[in-house]
Amino acid sequence: MIWVYFMRERSEVFTIFKRFKSMVEKQSGHHIKSLRNDNGKEYSSKEFDNFCEEEGVERQLTVGYTSQQNGVSERKNQTVMEMAKSMMHEKGLSKNFSAEAVYIAVNYEIMIEEFRNDMMERYEMSDMGLLNHFLGIEFYQVEDGVFISQKKYTENILMKFGMSGCKPMATPLVVNENLQRKMERKEVDGSLYRSLVGNLLYLIATRLNIMYAASLLSSFMNNPSQNHLGAAKRVLRYIQGITSYGIKYCKYSTVKLFGFCDSDWGGYTDDMKSTSGYALSLGFGVFSWSSKK
Incomplete structure (x- = not known):
């Protein structure tokens, strides 16, 4: 499950966490037992520590420069932000709609996760993560x-x-x-x-x-x-x-369609047929090509 909150300043973290804790515990009927965060100053205030101690919330700090712990939230945040930027770019929207785009991206992530779990229950398949190798x-x-x-x-x-x-x-x-x-x-x-x-x-x-x-x-x-x-x-x-x-x-290249074609005009001497070829690109990698007699 993912919750997204927008802040103008980092100092708002403590206030938002108290609201978040109250909402989640009332809706789920369960208590938050532990909180894991990085070593940011917005989490290390005395006020924050006293609140967690009074509420019985165990504090866990991630180890710096360890991608296994520290990179999890960053990767999730990057995925959501890239999805939001793609949707805004596709529809030509201004940055004023960033919050709405992020909310939609988060819900889309939840739908993907539900679909993945449903497929794994129905069929014999497993989520192997990002594609690294396929048919050579x-x-x-x-x-x-x-x-x-x-x-x-x-x-x-x-x-x-x-x-x-x-x-x-x-x-x-x-x-x-x-x-x-x-x-x-x-x-x-x-x-x-x-x-x-x-x-x-x-x-x-x-x-x-x-x-x-x-x-x-x-x-x-x-x-x-x-x-x-x-x-x-x-x-x-x-x-x-x-x-x-x-x-x-490339992810950030300008999308522009380019096409190149050529022919040798009767270059095949056995039957005097021509060999024609083309290549199509969107401004970065070629996505379609052919060479045909």
Whole structure:
């Protein structure tokens, strides 16, 4: 349960606590037995101490610089304030409506908690906290946004195909190289090639810079040659130098839609078809991209 009180000055804490204590005890029929707070001066007045002693309320102080204790209320406060700011920004409201926005955000938090508990009772599921890892994609949730990457998955691919520690390349493909279906034939392991390209195709979930190369190489999966396998291994050498790359979605960036597109106009010599691609961004991380023949 969350209660929110707005104060003009910190000195109002004692008066507000007395009102809060009276309200809660009358509504619940239970007494407040302990009060945990930080070492702020607004809690350490003699008047506050005497009141708690008379009412039989045990005082507990958090240990400074310990996130396990001191960061709980701060994180909750930050969550509520961010929700309130988002709602005000969405509706274009002024700061005069801050109090109303905070009250709505608090009630929304309560609804989320009730929904979570209801789902856990109905289905076999557990609340694991913030998302960190999902299907090979790593999520790093920091103060100014969310960063997604496939660093571990990339390292596993390089190790799987014996390219771990290889010399990195500056580009995924040789510039102006013309890969075709009918090239100099040299027997290669088709299953190895398909496995390699399949891994690259999953990697474009966060690496749009290899999307064109992976899409091009996938068109030779039925009958690959040594040239095609060499080109695929060059892509592995390219990602060797960018294993920690990913996409960051910033929290405070200005939301503005950007779109980029391009085409090679008949660049595929086997059937003279064009390869077109696009990428869409909201002013920070790219959220949609494609490369299609």
